[in-house]
Amino acid sequence: MDIALEQVEYRYQANTPFERLALKNIDLVIPSKRFIAVIGHTGSGKSTLLQHLNALLQPTKGRVLIGDQLIDSEKKEKNLRKVRQKVGIVFQFPEHQLFEETVEKDICFGPMNFGVKKDEAKRRARELIRQVGLPEDVLDKSPFDLSGGQMRRVAIAGVLAMEPDVLVLDEPTAGLDPRGRKEVMEMFYRLHQEKGLSTILVTHSMEDAAIYADEIVIMHQGEIKRKGTPKEIFSDPKELLSLGLNVPDVVNFQYLLERKMSQKLGKTCLSIEELSSALKDWKIRGERS
Ligand SMILES: Nc1ncnc2c1ncn2[C@@H]1O[C@H](COP(=O)(O)OP(=O)(O)O)[C@@H](O)[C@H]1O
Numbered sequence: 001m002d003i004a005l006e007q008v009e010y011r012y013q014a015n016t017p018f019e020r021l022a023l024k025n026i027d028l029v030i031p032s033k034r035f036i037a038v039i040g041h042t043g044s045g046k047s048t049l050l051q052h053l054n055a056l057l058q059p060t061k062g063r064v065l066i067g068d069q070l071i072d073s074e075k076k077e078k079n080l081r082k083v084r085q086k087v088g089i090v091f092q093f094p095e096h097q098l099f100e101e102t103v104e105k106d107i108c109f110g111p112m113n114f115g116v117k118k119d120e121a122k123r124r125a126r127e128l129i130r131q132v133g134l135p136e137d138v139l140d141k142s143p144f145d146l147s148g149g150q151m152r153r154v155a156i157a158g159v160l161a162m163e164p165d166v167l168v169l170d171e172p173t174a175g176l177d178p179r180g181r182k183e184v185m186e187m188f189y190r191l192h193q194e195k196g197l198s199t200i201l202v203t204h205s206m207e208d209a210a211i212y213a214d215e216i217v218i219m220h221q222g223e224i225k226r227k228g229t230p231k232e233i234f235s236d237p238k239e240l241l242s243l244g245l246n247v248p249d250v251v252n253f254q255y256l257l258e259r260k261m262s263q264k265l266g267k268t269c270l271s272i273e274e275l276s277s278a279l280k281d282w283k284i285r286g287e288r289s
């Protein structure tokens with residue numbers, strides 16, 4: 001399912017003294033099955049943008065096309081159920097949304113609320129608990145007896161139980177330790193590939209953006225400052241640094257090295273493996289061959 005934003009503007013508390021322009025001039029197409037990373041400072045509009053992808057927020061100007069559904073400022077709430085089912089959002093600290101007595105009931109809640117029969121919801125819960133990397137016996141436990149990382153996986157299984165086409169992730173690894181972050185990101189990437197899910201990820205990790213995304217979108221003061229493939233985005237570290245954003249360590253290393261050597265490597269490397277191969281073939285100027 002494709003999603004397109006056309007000239008989207010969003011104002012919080014429009015027409016009040018507290019009005020706040022959070023998005024403007026947003027044009028963005030998210031084709032089916034794509035992996036997109038959204039980066040930018042706190043307050044740049046990332047979360048506001050994400051909430052337009054399943055009509056939790058409706059634009060105050062412009063329009064959003066989610067599959068064949070058109071969302072604009074006039075759209076009525078009751079027509080949005082299908083969109084909510086097709087586009088699943090995992091918020092920061094999704095474990096705060098758990099509330100049922102057992103993990104199984106928690107995962108089944110969403111689909112049953114959308115008319116899925118109990119047996120089918122339970123079947124999905126059994127399948128998904130494994131897919132998010134937890135043992136099946138967790139299903140009978142209280143979500144509140146699990147560790148933080150396990151609770152987060154349960155919450156993610158609950159979103160997946162709706163069988164969405166699009167998965168929207170708002171800083172889904174916040175608060176996890178490095179190993180937990182890597183595990184959760186690899187899980188999302190596997191789900192993206194195996195289920196053919198479009199994935200939109202807000203992240204502070206430039207490494208994750210570089211490794212996983214097909215396309216990176218940079219948000220700045222409510223606007224899209226730039227978009228492109230990771231290679232395009234990270235080929236000019238100066239621009240990101242001037243926006244106060246980081247680049248992956250490997251990109252920074254290459255940038256500093258090229259400056260010290262007053263010589264370009266000729267390509268942007270996004271992993272240590274790529275950089276070490278490129279360095280092996282690097283002809284240093286003035287060196288005899
Ligand atoms: N509920 C709200 N009411 C008023 N202003 C808000 C609200 N949520 C966010 N904002 C403002 O909108 C802007 C964008 O916020 P947000 O989308 O949360 O940015 P990000 O996710 O990039 O940190 C910020 O200036 C923020 O203060």
Ligand SMILES: [Mg+2]
Nearest residue numbers: 046047048170
């Ligand atoms: Mg945010």
